[in-house]
Amino acid sequence: MFEPPDSNLINWYLGFAITTSLTLIASTSLSLMLSASVKDISKGNSLLPLLMIPQIILSGVLFVFEPGSWGSKLSWLTLSRWSVGAYGALANVNLIGESSSIFKPSEVYASNWHNLSLNWLMLLLHTMAYLTITLIIQKKKDILVLSNKSG
Numbered sequence: 001m002f003e004p005p006d007s008n009l010i011n012w013y014l015g016f017a018i019t020t021s022l023t024l025i026a027s028t029s030l031s032l033m034l035s036a037s038v039k040d041i042s043k044g045n046s047l048l049p050l051l052m053i054p055q056i057i058l059s060g061v062l063f064v065f066e067p068g069s070w071g072s073k074l075s076w077l078t079l080s081r082w083s084v085g086a087y088g089a090l091a092n093v094n095l096i097g098e099s100s101s102i103f104k105p106s107e108v109y110a111s112n113w114h115n116l117s118l119n120w121l122m123l124l125l126h127t128m129a130y131l132t133i134t135l136i137i138q139k140k141k142d143i144l145v146l147s148n149k150s151g
Helices: 012-037 041-057 070-075 079-091 093-097 113-150
Strands: none
Touching: 012 041, 012 079, 012 113, 041 079, 079 093, 079 113
């Protein structure tokens, strides 16, 4: 449908597939954690906006955060920051933005292996953290069920 950007790091389609897969797995892990944390669907649904709005705001697409600012530090806790950073590095957004008066190049989109691998690693770390928390929550629920049955 469109001409893929020239990626100087990795084949665009392969990088796109890896980034999308890591983002989907991390998002699913976050959803599982949310699901395990609530008692019923209505509570989970009411928490979704509280979970999704920061993802949008802190992704770095709507607002540019100065390095070291609270927004920049807080964005490290969101999946969207790492996913957008990986896509930006793959597409070499900084190079595209140099000709624009609107877009200011950012280290978040630096098109180098260090940045791309950091983005992918952070998506993996988020996945592992969410799955670990989910397992802990589920284990506590199992222990409560067993103790209620025996008592």
